[in-house]
Amino acid sequence: MDTKYLAPLALLLPGMTLLGVFMLVPIAYGLYLSVHQFDGINLGAFVGLSNYLSVLSDASFLSALGHTAEFAAIVVVGKNVVGLALAVLVNMPLKGMRTARTVLFLPVTLNIIVIGAFWQFFLASSRFGGPLNLFLASVGLGHWQTSWLSAPGIALVSVAFIEIWRWAGLHMLIFLAGMQAIEPSLYEAARLEGANAWQRFRAITLPALRPILFVSTLLALMGAFVRSFDIVWVLTRAGFGTDVVVTRLYNEAFQFGRFDRASAMGYVIFVIIAVISFIYVRAAKFGRDDA
Incomplete structure (x- = not known):
């Protein structure tokens, strides 16, 4: 590696370390929990997408999603x-x-x-x-x-x-x-x-x-x-x-102790926001044909 890149990389390292420890690791761990049984203390068996299917068929979550909209x-x-x-x-x-x-x-x-x-x-x-x-x-x-x-x-x-x-x-x-x-x-x-x-x-x-x-x-x-x-x-x-969806997620985790479903709910919300943002960004285009 060219030595001229060492100084910039050294300056970036503390920030990137903090980003990894406090953002990327929790995101990855939350995804891991969402496909397992987890009550906040004990990590159980791998359940695949069952937590996600449970969330998407939950009437209370769908109601909260409607309130959020x-x-x-x-x-x-x-x-x-x-x-x-x-x-x-x-x-x-x-x-x-x-x-x-x-x-x-x-x-x-x-x-x-x-x-x-x-x-x-x-x-x-x-x-x-x-x-x-x-x-x-x-x-x-x-x-x-x-x-x-x-x-x-x-x-x-x-x-x-x-x-x-x-x-x-x-x-x-x-x-x-x-x-x-x-x-x-x-x-x-x-x-x-x-x-x-x-x-x-x-x-x-x-x-x-x-x-x-x-x-x-x-x-x-x-x-x-x-x-x-x-x-x-x-x-x-x-x-x-x-x-709304964030209060529903909070209650799911801290009132009912279903941290696995709460983790899955968080990722469902993330996907919904990502899709809405993508559609909005593509639709806006700032009036440009090349956007």
């Missing part, structure tokens, strides 16, 4: 729409926009326990002093009062909207960075041609933000599938129709 649809659309709208707002040359950016980004920095405590209080029933339900009653909309975090069919949507509120500031900054990279002369030329604000946004801003939208959508999609555990668990403990 619904949650993801709301979150992906919401994060992008709200994030883009906020980016347009804070990009305006108005006084106080720097402060507004900071305030809008604050939910991203909050601890999940703080977020859960606030929203459980805010969405509590009027009997327990929930501000939202009390407000609805005070303005004559008492018939809209409901148990926002404990009513099946409503709880999942409520959690999704809280997830949008939590991460909209991050997506706002992603879009804002893309908007500030657009050449100002394009807008000046459009103004000279008589284009109004909406026409400038549609003809200049949106096309320029297509790569940013791709990244933002992919982040939101991955977050909905693999980062939804904390918000769901803190707000509803995965009850009331809010059980």
Whole structure:
């Protein structure tokens, strides 16, 4: 081996070692466990694909997968729409926009326990002093009062909207960075041609933000599938129709002690995410014919 490669390889070695020990080895071991009987302590016989077949025929897992798809649809659309709208707002040359950016980004920095405590209080029933339900009653909309975090069919949507509120500031900054990279002369030329604000946004801003939208959508999609555990668990403990695939996996392992099925479930989720990501990447193509 050429000695000029020794120094770069030596610099890469610590990072690659950590990657192998803390990522590649656990991934390989999890795959090994998924094809064996394993209760968390005792490793049993080789069972082949039976754990995978059991997971794919499990009604509770399929139900959680449906909840995840619904949650993801709301979150992906919401994060992008709200994030883009906020980016347009804070990009305006108005006084106080720097402060507004900071305030809008604050939910991203909050601890999940703080977020859960606030929203459980805010969405509590009027009997327990929930501000939202009390407000609805005070303005004559008492018939809209409901148990926002404990009513099946409503709880999942409520959690999704809280997830949008939590991460909209991050997506706002992603879009804002893309908007500030657009050449100002394009807008000046459009103004000279008589284009109004909406026409400038549609003809200049949106096309320029297509790569940013791709990244933002992919982040939101991955977050909905693999980062939804904390918000769901803190707000509803995965009850009331809010059980998603990651909470299902957690319960499978730590409530029922079926670590073998949980390992198989993790790989099923991985394959689903990989397929969705591949299809999305191929469908997006960034508007290129050679993608």
